[in-house]
Amino acid sequence: MGRDGSERGRCWKLPHTADVGLAAVAPSAEALLETLSAGFAGLLADRRAVRPREEWPVRVTGAGFVSVMERWLDEQLFLWETRRFLTRRARVDRVTPGAAQGVLLGERYEASRHAQLLAVKAVTKHASRFEEDRDGTWHGRVYLDI
Template sequence: MYEMIDHTADVGVRVGAPNLRDLFVSCASALTDISVDIVKNQIPSIDVPIFIEAPCLEELLVRWLQEILFVSETRRLVFSSFWIDEIDERHLIGSAKGAKYDPLRHRQKLLVKGVTYHNIDVSKLDDGSWSAKIIFDV
């Protein structure tokens, strides 16, 4: 689950989830959702493994999203689901599943150029759930 937040020239989202794994999956889903309309019956035929290491959670989130963006652009893929096998504060092992981009089936919404560090926040809340704030460069 995510909500759009006001930001001057870019696009910001605030994401909430019950745990860290779901938070990172939801952030990736938000990135895809603001970028392209996914065909509801799309069968994800391509599975891309993703391995990330970083010195902190904020950096881990940025690198995760940057890798998804990079792979989708360079391989012309539209991801429809994400999975994380392992995650802690410094590493992530997961995957992105999707299909080849087809302009007849996928409508481009916003062209996301990058994931910024501006005002990034990843926080564990008092109730044990997680929250993230991310700004995408469009």
């Protein structure tokens, strides 16, 4: 998964027979969510062609870090499917076990400029992970239904 300098973490795809998974590491919870959000955006469309012209505020709540991550990504999917909003990157101001707040930066889909990649149906709860290890590194994992 490519980086464009905006993420402070690293994200890569996980194999799955029918669907696709994402894993990421980052130095903080905020950076991890930004990294997963950017990775998710890269599954939906070629992010290099998405200009960060608009900001879309996002605030989600959840019961624990994992639930917060899933709901953030679900919000991103919802904006794509209902508003045709493509994300270039995310800026996450704060993540707690109960909520996350920040913005998605991107623009509306234009068929002439944006190549759609995967059509993601949903963010699953299968084997999701969002946690800090003993060394202070944050690890994330999520599977998407295709």
